Amino acid sequence: MGLELDFSVVLERWRALLDGAxxxxxxxxxxxxxxxxxxxxxxxGRRGGNALVERLCGAYVEAIRNTPLLVQIFLVYxxxxxxxxxxxxxxxxxxxxxxxxxxxxTEIMRAGxxxxxxxxxxxxxxLGLSRAQIYWHVIIWPGIERVYPALTSQFVLLxxxxxxxxxxxxxxxxxxxxxxxxxTYRSFETYIVVAxxxxxxxxxxxxxxxxxxxxxxxxxxxxxxxx
Amino acid sequence: MGGDLNINHxxxxxxxxxxxxGLSAIALVGGGTFGFLVALGRVSSSRAVRLxxxxxxxxxxxxxxxxxxxxxxFGLAAIGFxxxxxxxxxxxxxxxxAAYLGEIWRGCIEAxxxxxxxxxxxLALSRGQxxxxxxxxxxxxxxxxPTVGFMVQIIKNTSLASVVGFVELTRSGQIINNSLFEPxxxxxxxxxxxxxxxxxxxxxxxxxxxxxxxKKPALA
Numbered sequence: 373m374g375l376e377l378d379f380s381v382v383l384e385r386w387r388a389l390l391d392g393a394x395x396x397x398x399x400x401x402x403x404x405x406x407x408x409x410x411x412x413x414x415x416x417g418r419r420g421g422n423a424l425v426e427r428l429c430g431a432y433v434e435a436i437r438n439t440p441l442l443v444q445i446f447l448v449y450x451x452x453x454x455x456x457x458x459x460x461x462x463x464x465x466x467x468x469x470x471x472x473x474x475x476x477x478t479e480i481m482r483a484g485x486x487x488x489x490x491x492x493x494x495x496x497x498x499l500g501l502s503r504a505q506i507y508w509h510v511i512i513w514p515g516i517e518r519v520y521p522a523l524t525s526q527f528v529l530l531x532x533x534x535x536x537x538x539x540x541x542x543x544x545x546x547x548x549x550x551x552x553x554x555x556t557y558r559s560f561e562t563y564i565v566v567a568x569x570x571x572x573x574x575x576x577x578x579x580x581x582x583x584x585x586x587x588x589x590x591x592x593x594x595x596x597x598x599x
Numbered sequence: 600m601g602g603d604l605n606i607n608h609x610x611x612x613x614x615x616x617x618x619x620x621g622l623s624a625i626a627l628v629g630g631g632t633f634g635f636l637v638a639l640g641r642v643s644s645s646r647a648v649r650l651x652x653x654x655x656x657x658x659x660x661x662x663x664x665x666x667x668x669x670x671x672x673f674g675l676a677a678i679g680f681x682x683x684x685x686x687x688x689x690x691x692x693x694x695x696x697a698a699y700l701g702e703i704w705r706g707c708i709e710a711x712x713x714x715x716x717x718x719x720x721x722l723a724l725s726r727g728q729x730x731x732x733x734x735x736x737x738x739x740x741x742x743x744x745p746t747v748g749f750m751v752q753i754i755k756n757t758s759l760a761s762v763v764g765f766v767e768l769t770r771s772g773q774i775i776n777n778s779l780f781e782p783x784x785x786x787x788x789x790x791x792x793x794x795x796x797x798x799x800x801x802x803x804x805x806x807x808x809x810x811x812x813x814k815k816p817a818l819a
Contacts, residue, residue: 438801444790449782451783570662571658
């Protein structure tokens with residue numbers, strides 16, 4: 373049998389692909405914002421001195437990091453519906469991805485916060501800064517600055533992992549691909565095109581995070597050296 | 600609907616868990632072998648080889664594993680290559696793992712102090728000898744903790760093989776769920792099984808990391 377590839381039937385559905393890609397980015401955006409917030413609080417909780425909170429945050433991180441995202445998504449999906457709550461697939465996907473990335477962010481940010489030298493905190497105390505001020509100015513921002521590269525690659529991985537939410541029929545890029553290939557019987561071409569869209573999306577995200585890094589951490593730009 | 604959860608269901612899950620472990624082993628061996636070549640390619644003296652290895656890593660790390668799975672199962676079938684779910688899952692995992700392990704190991708090779716290269720060169724060892732006798736033995740020691748840590752990722756990612764109909768742990772859970780319709784209980788059991796597979800590895804990885812850090816002054 374001769375091998376004939378026909379990309380045109382896939383490419384002429386570019387609108388659907390674009391919508392899917394937009395939804396993928398939207399999911400990633402929501403999960404990154406909410407996950408970063410969870411990460412800051414989780415990391416503070418893991419080093420905050422209260423044994424119970426430390427345990428709870430530790431258990432959350434270990435539970436998420438040692439189970440597959442697919443199973444987490446199913447648990448959230450069926451868990452919410454067995455509680456009698458009905459949400460759209462998109463909402464469930466966003467919630468599951470947020471819970472997932474929150475755990476990884478917690479762990480990365482904890483590493484960043486732990487890397488702050490004790491002398492810095494003592495100096496801040498000596499200057500009479502309040503506990504909240506010390507956290508904000510001395511621990512959180514410089515800590516995030518140090519782990520920013522690790523954070524951004526985790527966020528790009530999250531965007532790629534959001535493809536798994538197609539399994540609960542959230543209409544993101546992979547779900548669109550599944551739909552197109554079932555309509556055109558051109559599954560090879562479809563998934564090739566979609567793979568390249570994902571590669572493009574991850575480049576876009578990396579570039580975006582690079583710009584954001586320049587804006588958030590001007591000190592790095594001025595010094596031109598990593599901390 | 601289909602009755603209660605009984606011992607046969609649990610046996611079926613256990614069977615699925617065995618395949619999860621089996622597929623992880625395939626991915627580790629295949630991806631490890633291929634990944635080793637990728638790592639060597641990344642530090643090769645030839646510019647073309649370096650570029651080739653780097654673009655492989657970029658391509659695979661920019662694509663979700665799920666899409667690679669679909670591509671190798673449905674995609675290859677559509678252009679006339681019918682392959683079994685095991686082959687599709689094994690090949691996808693190998694391709695995926697090779698890119699990540701290759702990149703991890705490249706870091707480990709480059710983490711060997713530069714003086715070691717220079718000393719080996721000073722002893723007139725050839726490039727191959729330098730790599731095999733001097734650099735790799737030290738790089739392996741550095742590479743052990745992150746590699747064990749990555750095995751957790753491998754085990755978790757085998758769950759995606761369920762989408763091509765490979766009956767591993769997640770898929771066997773879905774099959775049972777189709778007859779019992781107790782999704783929350785079944786997926787909780789599955790999550791616990793995954794956790795008990797992965798958590799010891801996470802702990803081991805962290806312990807190895809700590810001992811490696813303690814040994815560091817002796818190494819340098």
